Amino acid sequence: MRKGTVRNQIVDTASRLFYKQGYNATGINQIIDEAGVAKASLYQHFHSKEDLLAAYLTEKGIETNAALKAVADQHKNPKEKVLAIFDFLDKLTNQNDYYGCNFLNIASELPVDSTRLRNLIRKQKDDVRALFGEILKPVKKEKLADELYMLFDGALITNKVHGSGWPVQTARRIAEKII
Amino acid sequence: MRKGTVRNQIVDTASRLFYKQGYNATGINQIIDEAGVAKASLYQHFHSKEDLLAAYLTEKGIETNAALKAVADQHKNPKEKVLAIFDFLDKLTNQNDYYGCNFLNIASELPVDSTRLRNLIRKQKDDVRALFGEILKPVKKEKLADELYMLFDGALITNKVHGSGWPVQTARRIAEKII
Amino acid sequence: MRKGTVRNQIVDTASRLFYKQGYNATGINQIIDEAGVAKASLYQHFHSKEDLLAAYLTEKGIETNAALKAVADQHKNPKEKVLAIFDFLDKLTNQNDYYGCNFLNIASELPVDSTRLRNLIRKQKDDVRALFGEILKPVKKEKLADELYMLFDGALITNKVHGSGWPVQTARRIAEKII
Amino acid sequence: MRKGTVRNQIVDTASRLFYKQGYNATGINQIIDEAGVAKASLYQHFHSKEDLLAAYLTEKGIETNAALKAVADQHKNPKEKVLAIFDFLDKLTNQNDYYGCNFLNIASELPVDSTRLRNLIRKQKDDVRALFGEILKPVKKEKLADELYMLFDGALITNKVHGSGWPVQTARRIAEKII
DNA sequence: AATGAATGAGCATTCATTCAT
């Protein structure tokens, strides 16, 4: 656990549960029980359950983008960078504690008018899109960023629906063709 | 309203609300109020709210597949059939009452262990995948079915996240390239 | 208990507690506990705690006005009618289970903007004012209605503050003078 | 702000909020936020929220009595003194920031057994009663003190219920008659 | 086949107060 024990214990527990069970299915009571803190302590740090969700999305967004950038940085060739990202997705989606994309999972639970939260999700996705753009800039193919990002999310959602590895590999194959 | 007034009135109302508001956000009370039926009548036709969701997914699955098949049938050339499907998606996602894919929306709301409902969703998606396979069989390209279906869902989820038309057009462009 | 057991049990219990403890000091939980009904049953009959308060004020308003009218009806002479009302107040305020005027007690608990509830209270008070007017009409002294009603409420609030019998008797004495 | 900055800032803020919003409707958090002090500082100066209420009632009691005495002192004739008090009430109740009598407002919010606080309220009211007695002593009419004080409170509560100016004027008219 | 009343378990949130620093 990190500094500011109580606050972080709350965020960590909430993040774990929001991810595994979904936002609506996770009650405040379960969060405080598993975090071992008082209910009022949670509300001292977060004005509402929605604020807690925002904290989860923000933290995971930073983490995820850093991880993807790190993966790309391990290669020099733009095409290799791109394919490495899909290989990373392959490893990720095959983990036992993988329950789908943190952001897409939440996206479908939100009411249409949750602008603030939808923006947090869109921001993380735009960062992925931008990452593909940066990778492809040196070879003047930054126009492919949209296509690669769409394959990225297509792979994630199809993997979620089918609980199977073929979508990520299929996305990788298409990526290889179009670059 | 269709035959079997009460039952269909319930399914129609529930479908409309599940789609627009989501499953968890739609309460039994709202359904019976707007359907104009008694609460016990609902439970006479459906054992649980989940059963009602199953009925919604089943009906929409049949409808959606029929619509896609009809679109494909308007063309002779396999490639034209495929592109027509993406053009259909473009029109669909631009409608005012479009709130995302019926099935992907629900998928993220379900608990991990809802096997029965996840199967209903997967079935509809497998039908789309099979449709692409049938379309491409005459030109011996049925292996592309997985790729096209992944673009299909990628377009839908990316459109949902960004609330914009570019993902469908991007998916169509990739499809055109790979066929 | 009256017909419609559950609903009336709720209103009766809430009325008793609102009167004895005040509105804000009485929680929903205490009401359902003492009424012996489920929480959801309360909310089936009343949309909110405020609705329950409205029911209490409405019922007590009818009761109180009927009681006052009955007292006045026992006399023929207008002056006797008026004095009988103050005598009734004397008896009332000396009862063991008297905790002040149902309506004035609530009036000071309400937020300034509770128009609906304030109107219910004002209505009951206007009925008292009107009763004095009717009583005095035969002797062409209906202009005294405001004065008598003000003595009426002055007696009640002063009795509440001092927990003593003198205010009612003082009000009666003034009434006797001015008629 | 007055001397002893912190303590007085707390009392001033609490007084303003207790008066405008009521005692129960005013939370400790709002008080410390608007007073700009720490929560623990409040509890260093006051053992409980109730203590803060006691301070409010005590201060306002002193203020109010001084104001009434000052009004009476501006006249020589006892009858004029009394009528001036009702004229003062008329001005007071017509102010924009008038929300009813400080003391009667609180009286109805208190649990039946709050002897200490009820005594503070009763004390202020007894002071008003005594003031009328002193005024009328020179003309040997001190027996009217109870009657005038009852008109005083009757005017205040009736004004509160009806949100109108007539009760104060009605009380003044009665006062004029009976002196 | 159809109903409306009734329910237990749960929801997110706020309260006045205390404690370690």
Added chain:
DNA sequence: AATGAATGAATGCTCATTCAT
């Protein structure tokens, strides 16, 4: 003297489901 983090208990309210008629 002053603080901000932490708390247990209570708040009003909603959920999907069942039952007697």
